[in-house]
Amino acid sequence: MRSGQGDPEQPPGLDPARLRDYLDAHVPGLTAGPLTGEVVPGGRSNLTYVVTDGRSRWVVRRPPLGHVLPTAHDMTREHRVISALAPTPVPVPGTIALCQDADVLGAPFYVMEYVEGKPYRSDTQLAELGPERTKAIGERLIDTLVDLHAVDPVAVKLEDFGRPQGFLERQVRRWKKQLDASRSRDLPGIDSLHERLVAAVPGDAEPTIVHGDYRLDNVLVRDGRITAVLDWEMSTLGDPLTDLALMVAYAEAGKIGPSVVSTVSTAPGYPGTEDVVGRYAQGSGRDVSNLDWYIGFAFFKLAVILEGIYYRFSHGQTVGEGFEAIGDAVIPLIRLGNDTFKD
Known part of the structure; x- marks a missing residue:
């Protein structure tokens, strides 16, 4: 898993001694000595830490410090879906413990297994692998999304994990509320994009x-x-095309120049948007003819997410590095949304 950073004695938002006391009480025998922990770099929302007792490693997830938007950082839901997907073809870390007592670390958190692997974030990282390996990784990313969307929620006891009826309408409304909760400056074009999305919401999908x-x-x-x-x-139960569209939106956003989003889509060999959509459609059998609405909404959602992060950064409530350019990325995302979905 991603390598860590920070003060191992007392990383922001994590008290290793209190964490060990909790684990000793609830998962006896897991730890073999005092814990140290480091913040995992690259995260922009929930905080992730790698902790170790010198013999084994685990990962801890908790909400961000300070300003937290309602429903956006629910550790219980995150723990539940990962646990439910363990027996499916979707690769997820094994879960170890869920703590809903905010007195332990200042917020609910959960502990999961440490998984070996690298998160590719930049075109230069992928370029080192060469075009063929890069293409294969991109195709596996698409195929894993197809696998996720093929999981029967009833079979993994997630039938009540969301309210699919009216999902898209609620999503548009929810992200507008998230925007209003973090809005601290003028964002040209975002309200007109929202209005056109509302006027053309697709019907419910399976x-x-x-x-x-x-x-x-x-x-x-x-x-x-x-x-x-x-x-x-x-994560929730809803329209699978929202996942595909957001994947496309991230890829397109990575092509507009220096950005706070991943630039992997510009690496030689990485599947283009047509290839991504075509492979997903073939693997899933789903109709993607109305994908422009979903991509327009994905740009809106991504802009809102980054604006929320910018809000926390501007109020001194973030942990880690690389937040300085986030505010500058919001307007280009709004523009991409308006250019993509013209109703």
């Missing part, structure tokens, strides 16, 4: 488990295989 933030740097890759899909904080 629901699946959706990840909510599916992209290459949210999976781990080792020896060309995807070893784990991570960051399930936005």
Whole structure:
């Protein structure tokens, strides 16, 4: 899993001594000594830490410090979906413990297994692998999304994990509320994009488990295989094309120049948008003819997510590095959304 950074004695948002006390009480025998931990770099929302007792490693996930949007950082839901997917073809880390007592670390958290693998975030990282291996990784990313959307929610006891009826309408409304909760400046074009999305919401599709933030740097890759899909904080039951569209939106956003989103889509060999959509459609058998609406909404959602992160950064409530350019990326995303979906 991703390498860590920070003060191992007391990383922000993690008290290793209190964590060990909790694990000793609830998972006896797991730890063999005092814990140290480091913040995993690259995260922009929930905080992730690698902790170790000097013999074994685990991963801890908790909400961000400070300003937290309602429903956006639910550790219980994230823990539940990862646990439910363990017996399916979708690769996920094994879960170890869920703590809903905020007194332990200042917020609910969960502990999962450490999985070996690398999250590819930049075109230069992928370029080192060469075009053929890059293409294969991109295709496996698409195929893993097809596998996720093929999981029967009833079979894994996630039939009540969301409310599929009216999913898209609620999603548009929800992300508008998230925007309003973090809005602290003028964002030209975002309100007109929202209005046109509302006016053309597609009807309900057959629901699946959706990840909510599916992209290459949210999976781990080792020896060309995807070893784990991570960051399930936005998962629910809903329209699977929202996952596909967000994957496309991230890829297109990575082509517009220096960006805070992944640039893997510009690496030689990485599947283009037509290839991504075509492979997904063939593997899933789903109709993708109305995908422009979904991609327009994906740009809207991505802009709102980054604006929320920018809000926390501007109020001094973030942990880690690389937040300085986030605010500058929001307007180009809004423009891409308006250019993609013209109703």
